[in-house]
Amino acid sequence: MKVAIIGGGLAGSECALNLARASIDVVLYEMRPEKLTPAHRTGHFAELVCSNSLKSTELHNAHGVLKREMEILDSILLEFAKLTAISSGRALVVDREMFSAKVSELISSSPKIEVVRNEVTEFPEADYVVVATGPLTSGSFADYLKKIVGDRFLNFYDAVAPVIYSESINLSKMYFKDRHGMDDSIYLNIPLNKEDYLQFVEALRKAEIYEPHLREDKDYFEACLPIEVMAKRGDDTLRCGPMRPDGLNPPGENREPYAVVQLRAENRERTLYSLVGFQTQLKIVEQEKVFRMLPGMEKAEFAVYGKIHRNTYLNSPKILDNYLRLNSMDRVFFAGQLVGTEGYVEAIWGGLLVSYFIIHLIRKKSLPELPPLTTMTGALLDYITHYPYEDFKPMNANFGIISQVHFRIKGRDRRIYKAQRALRDIALWKERNLSEIF
Numbered sequence: 001m002k003v004a005i006i007g008g009g010l011a012g013s014e015c016a017l018n019l020a021r022a023s024i025d026v027v028l029y030e031m032r033p034e035k036l037t038p039a040h041r042t043g044h045f046a047e048l049v050c051s052n053s054l055k056s057t058e059l060h061n062a063h064g065v066l067k068r069e070m071e072i073l074d075s076i077l078l079e080f081a082k083l084t085a086i087s088s089g090r091a092l093v094v095d096r097e098m099f100s101a102k103v104s105e106l107i108s109s110s111p112k113i114e115v116v117r118n119e120v121t122e123f124p125e126a127d128y129v130v131v132a133t134g135p136l137t138s139g140s141f142a143d144y145l146k147k148i149v150g151d152r153f154l155n156f157y158d159a160v161a162p163v164i165y166s167e168s169i170n171l172s173k174m175y176f177k178d179r180h181g182m183d184d185s186i187y188l189n190i191p192l193n194k195e196d197y198l199q200f201v202e203a204l205r206k207a208e209i210y211e212p213h214l215r216e217d218k219d220y221f222e223a224c225l226p227i228e229v230m231a232k233r234g235d236d237t238l239r240c241g242p243m244r245p246d247g248l249n250p251p252g253e254n255r256e257p258y259a260v261v262q263l264r265a266e267n268r269e270r271t272l273y274s275l276v277g278f279q280t281q282l283k284i285v286e287q288e289k290v291f292r293m294l295p296g297m298e299k300a301e302f303a304v305y306g307k308i309h310r311n312t313y314l315n316s317p318k319i320l321d322n323y324l325r326l327n328s329m330d331r332v333f334f335a336g337q338l339v340g341t342e343g344y345v346e347a348i349w350g351g352l353l354v355s356y357f358i359i360h361l362i363r364k365k366s367l368p369e370l371p372p373l374t375t376m377t378g379a380l381l382d383y384i385t386h387y388p389y390e391d392f393k394p395m396n397a398n399f400g401i402i403s404q405v406h407f408r409i410k411g412r413d414r415r416i417y418k419a420q421r422a423l424r425d426i427a428l429w430k431e432r433n434l435s436e437i438f
């Protein structure tokens with residue numbers, strides 16, 4: 001049995017090393033250093049392209065929980081991250097050179113991994129293929145992928161609006177209503193009078209913008225203009241665009257407000273709401289400051305911050321199955337940012353998970369149970385394979401996607417409860433599914 005992995009970034013390296021640990025033969029294709037992406041600088045495997053932080057290690061933080069689950073699942077790259085950590089504080093911050101050098105050393109010395117330094121332009125011959133070419137997948141391979149999955153299902157740009165935890169907003173200042181009368185329970189509306197609207201527009205104009213890493217991130221398409229750019233085009237641009245009040249009169253009133261901010265439920269349990277049409281390039285601190293000016297949003301907590309950047313990713317809910325395989329070709333798995341996760345740790349997680357699916361298939365001739373929805377692993381996997389709307393956008397680890405807790409506990413205590421339950425459940429899943437596969 002042979003597994004071909006395309007892309008030796010974070011997901012591909014984790015996947016290759018875990019398969020090799022299970023004594024499975026791997027061919028790892030990586031185009032660097034011959035051909036670099038616009039963000040990578042070296043030929044090392046698992047290069048961190050920007051920040052050297054793998055985010056929080058704390059249990060009340062979703063990234064902390066994801067990392068603890070990955071520890072339970074024996075993530076190899078996470079182990080290297082801890083070995084090369086340069087701080088023992090609340091975040092896992094690594095020496096980037098040392099981290100990717102260590103990963104590269106282990107890959108190069110593994111008798112089970114054959115490294116091929118070539119740009120791949122089509123799926124290679126192998127029993128299983130893992131595509132982990134990341135957000136900056138090379139052009140010719142992206143063209144090939146488009147042919148396989150269909151034009152509509154591969155995105156090259158990511159215009160993300162902020163996503164807010166529902167428990168952090170004040171519903172008494174909002175009302176449910178769909179302007180088309182189709183699904184009133186999904187849309188929440190914040191009505192604004194003229195004065196509040198103009199103040200909000202002014203704050204957007206004055207807020208500082210994030211300086212992107214890639215030159216091309218300064219460009220954006222007219223169809224997904226950042227909200228701050230719309231604000232600069234004129235006082236009325238937003239109230240004729242994403243903040244238009246048409247059909248949104250508050251309950252019992254027969255007049256529309258001056259402008260309306262719409263929030264849309266992002267998951268089945270309605271623990272997350274996105275700000276409709278609010279894609280933005282504002283700095284994180286500015287997003288917090290400006291969006292908390294809105295009535296009912298004073299204490300809003302962000303599960304995802306808005307952004308606009310170059311990002312190749314699949315419309316996974318439409319074309320992948322529950323195990324991140326192509327619906328139309330079940331020997332082909334996808335992992336890393338390409339499946340619609342966001343962030344270094346999430347990319348490593350994807351490589352780890354797919355490696356276990358393949359090991360299970362090879363050793364037991366079947367797939368494992370899906371990880372429970374009470375775990376960050378199960379919840380993230382479910383989110384990216386079952387997102388219910390057309391406009392699928394990448395997601396990072398957060399508590400909103402994890403199965404709800406029906407207790408009267410709130411805030412940090414609720415998170416700790418969810419975290420402890422997640423760690424217990426992932427350990428049980430591991431015991432039931434992964435104990436005899438090595």
Ligand SMILES: Cc1cc2nc3c(=O)[nH]c(=O)nc-3n(C[C@H](O)[C@H](O)[C@H](O)COP(=O)(O)OP(=O)(O)OC[C@H]3O[C@@H](n4cnc5c(N)ncnc54)[C@H](O)[C@@H]3O)c2cc1C
Nearest residue numbers: 007009010011031050051120134138141336337343344347
């Ligand atoms: C500019 C930028 C900055 C980012 N900064 C951060 C950050 O600070 N923190 C964070 O958490 N996340 C960040 N991300 C998001 C994301 O976490 C990283 O991009 C992460 O590296 C994704 O992991 P991956 O394994 O999916 O892809 P990558 O790590 O990018 O790996 C993909 C690999 O595939 C190779 N490849 C591509 N096409 C081919 C081909 N046809 N044939 C062979 N090899 C190929 C590439 O050379 C690369 O090595 C950033 C993303 C970008 C684009």
